[in-house]
Amino acid sequence: GTISVSARGMVRELVALNVTESKVDSVIHTVAGGIGVNVLDHIDTRSVRRVVSEAGIAAELQIVDELRPENSAGFTLSSDGTTIRHRTFESRHVTLLAPNYASKYGEPKREMTTRLLGITNAPNHTSETQLKGLQELTTGYYSTYNSSNLGKQTPVDLKSFAANILGLGSDHAEDQKKLARLLEDWKVTSAKFMEGKRVMESLRVQDLLPIINEIVAKKITQLGGMAVWDRLSKEEKERHNNDTINQVCTQFGENAWNGLSEDERARASMFIWAGCCMHKELNSVKGGVRGLMEFWKSVGEAPIKLMNRANAAAVDAGPGKAHDNALEVSEGGGVKLTSLAGAVFRHKDDKKGQQDTYRMFFENRVGYTIRFPDTSNTRFQSHCSAAAELIVNLPVYLEFLLFVRDKKQARNFNHMENNIFLGLKDIPTLTELCTLALYSEAVSKPYMRLVRRGGKDRVNALDLGPVHSKVKNHCRAIINNPDLILGAGDGDFTHGTLDHELWERPDVIYAVQRLSPSMPHLKGCISAFFSGALDTWERLTSEFREGGKIDVLNSPDRARIFINSTNDHNEGALGTTRLMLRKAPSLTTTTISSKAMYTRNSTEDFIQARLPRMDQWKFVMGEARKREAMRINRRQRELEIQHDEQEVNSKRQRALEQHEKEKAKQDEISAVTPELNLESLQKGVSSSGKKLTVTEIRLQLEWHRRIAPDVVLPKPLLSKSRREDLLRNLI
Structure with a gap:
């Protein structure tokens, strides 16, 4: 039978609560039975999927309705992309003054809100493809809206979308x-x-x-x-x-x-x-690590190399090319150690590493459970947090590694465990760990507290110019005086932290102070790290430069333009997509996008406010059936394969043309009659007395190089006389 409006709403909410489509009917009957209600009818999985599609269409109508020029004075965009199972996925959001449909009295109050614009696939992640994808997405949304009950009376011009874009937030x-x-x-x-x-x-x-x-x-x-x-x-x-x-x-x-x-x-x-402020902080740590590498070169000392098994064997084999190459490509230092520690203590594959054994051991030793920072995956601040964790509980980590070793039948470390053990005993490596931990306490965590507030206190990126000036000044102060953080105690944090608030982990400061007497280069490392970080901060805050677009904004324009301080919403949407596909590999992108838009955009409130009746909902139902017949996801997959085939064919054609060009060149060289008469060449003529042209001299040189391939011909051979001299020398 017909599924009522209220039943559709219930199905949408169940799916939003992560009830799988095939289980919705069972959940309805189980809950109904629990409260003594006998439900006679059933809803099949296909109908649930169609209801989810309807929810996505309603979310599209909501986006256009809220972006109508009369409803919105403009908006900003944000976007990000990633690869999941070798397919490009893109997430886009808009930030605008949107109505709060939950308002009970009068017109809905408008609040600065970020709406998910959709999750889509693309053949690649080039700028042009991203723009084309956005244009195609919005063309579809506006076409759907203008065909609906909401848009038929007062259609919206698609070009109003681009005309009202006020800015972009991205990495x-x-x-x-x-x-x-x-x-x-x-x-x-x-x-x-x-x-x-x-x-x-x-x-x-x-x-x-x-x-x-x-x-x-x-x-x-x-x-x-x-x-x-x-x-x-x-x-x-x-x-x-x-x-x-x-x-x-x-x-x-x-x-x-x-x-x-x-x-x-x-x-x-x-x-x-x-x-994005998160990317600024992430790259500042990378800049700091580069500063450390330059510092070690200047003092003639360096952290121990933490080689993989193959490179370690090459070095042990003695002098030679393999030995030198192994030393050159192998890395050491704090970040390398935290990466290895993450692989052993909290590997992203739960079948590898120590996992719960690690957690139970630390619960027994320190009195509470510890989750090692997730360096095995890509996580913001994970390496600095891992460095802090290793420094604070250094004796326990050394004890745990020995515990792991002695638990084995052969009582020995594997190669990775041995690298971690050696790294935790190496003074330069520990010095880097202390530097990473101090940077996190002094800059990274206070910075995140300043830029990553949520709710009514959410931060507009346009207002963060003074914050970034403060970051750079704080880095300069610590470069000139590392004792601002080294000599700081619990009561002297005001000069050490960026926001003059308490240390996030005071035990990090105490642990560094305890270890510092054994680290002669700690102050030098701090200055070098903060210098490298400062260079990155200078480079990645160019949008706030004096006289730039943000700097000269007047108050009214600054009030109407809101760019989120971080790109977390897009990162989160793509992360959710990855998890959904891991749980349900056959899930389509349109279904993922529909679920995400409905949930994140509070679309149910929009439906109740703007599309509450069945006669208003009939268009949405018809559109869902039409899209199901269009097989949109299959068409998208075919477009991606066609694009890949075109790219492959283009590369094959270029390779074929290059091959034919090289063959023609070799045939031309093969046809050359070598000039071996030095007396003639000194006169600049061939043995037949004909004057040699630049092209003929070049072909003569190529003929000689074919005979003596080890001969290196300088490029470019600028003058004819230079070519003649080289040819005489070759002969």
């Missing part, structure tokens, strides 16, 4: 910076179009018709005349008419844009980019 990769430039160009083009549309709509029909008729007449002439026009289908004529309207809007738009004042154009084209 600091070059493809994201290029995407920002592409989005800005798209925004300006769309803003001009919308300005032209406004002008066109303000004109009287009798003034507008002659302009349109002139363009239509030109188009008909270009097509081949009225006879050709009459033979066109209705759809083709409609497409040409739409092109005509767009052309008129574009013309009016260019004229109107040029008529705006400089301030009006600046406001209409405003676009701000800001980088």
Whole structure:
């Protein structure tokens, strides 16, 4: 039978609570039976999937409804991508003033909110592909909305989406910076179009018709005349008419844009980019590690090399090329040690490493359970946290490693365990661990407290210029005086921490102070690490430079543009996607996106406020059936394979052309008659008396190189005389 509106809502909420589609019917009957209600009907898995699809369509309608120009003064975008099972997945969010549908009285209160725009697949992650994917996504959303009950009376122009983009928040990769430039160009083009549309709509029909008729007449002439026009289908004529309207809007738009004042154009084209604060901090640690590497070179000492088994065997074999190569590629130091420790104490594969044995041992020794920081996966701040953990409980870790060794029948370490044990005994490596831990306490954790607040206190990235100046000044202060953190105790944290608050882990400071007498290079390492980190902070905070776009923003514009301080929402959406596919490998991307949008965007509140009745919901039901018949996910997979095939064919063609080019070159060299008469060459002529050209000399040189392949020909051979001298020397 027909599934009622309330039953559909219940199914949506159950799926949002992570009840699998095949279990929804069982859960309904189990709960109903528990409260004494006898449910006669059943809902099959296919119907549940269709309800999930409907939820996704409702989420699309919600996005467009909230982005209507009359509802939104503009919004910012954010995005990220990752590879899951060798497929590119992309997540996008919009941040805008959206209604809080839970408001009980009057008009819903508008609050700065971040909405998931969708999770999609793409053939690659280039800037152009990302822009195209966004354009295709929004084209679909706006088309659906304008076909719905909400959009039929007052349609929304797709170009209003790009025209109202105010900025982008992303990581600091070059493809994201290029995407920002592409989005800005798209925004300006769309803003001009919308300005032209406004002008066109303000004109009287009798003034507008002659302009349109002139363009239509030109188009008909270009097509081949009225006879050709009459033979066109209705759809083709409609497409040409739409092109005509767009052309008129574009013309009016260019004229109107040029008529705006400089301030009006600046406001209409405003676009701000800001980088994710999490990525700034992550890269600052990388910069600090590079600073440590340079420091060790300057003092002629270094942490012990923590080689893998193969490289260790090559070194033990004695002097030689393999020995030298093993030493060159092998790494040591604090980050290498924390990586190995994560693989032993908390491996991402629960069948490997010590896992619960580690946790039970530490519970027995220190009185509480410890989860080692997840360096085995990619986690922000995990290496600094792991360094702090190893320093604080250093004796217990050494004891645990011996415990692991002696528990074995042969009573010996495996290679990785031995590396960790040696690293924890190595003073330069321990010095790096202390430096990482101190940076975390002094900068990383206080910085995150300042930029990563949630709820009503959420932070706008545009307001963080002073915070980043403070970070850089704090780094400079510690570079000049490491005792600000080395000599700091529990009561003297105000000079050590960035935010002048208590240490996150005071026991880290005490552990470093306890170990510092045995570390002669600790102060040097601190200065070097903070110097490397400072260089990175300088590079990754360029958007806040004096006189830049963010710096010169006035108060009204700063109030209407909100960019999230971190890209956590996109990172989280992609992480959730990975977990969902791990749990249900056959799950489609559209289903994942529908579930995520419905849950994260509070779409149920939107449905109750804007689509509460069955007659309003019928469009959504019909759209879901239509999409099911279109087999969207299969078409997407076919597009990705077609793109890959085109790329493969293109590379094969280039390789074939290169091969043919090389073959032609070799054939040309084979046909050369070598000139071996030095007397003739000294005169610059061949043995037949003909003057040698530059091309002939080059071919002679290539012929000699074929005979003596070890001969290195300098490139470029700039002058003819230089080529002749080289040829004489070869002979």
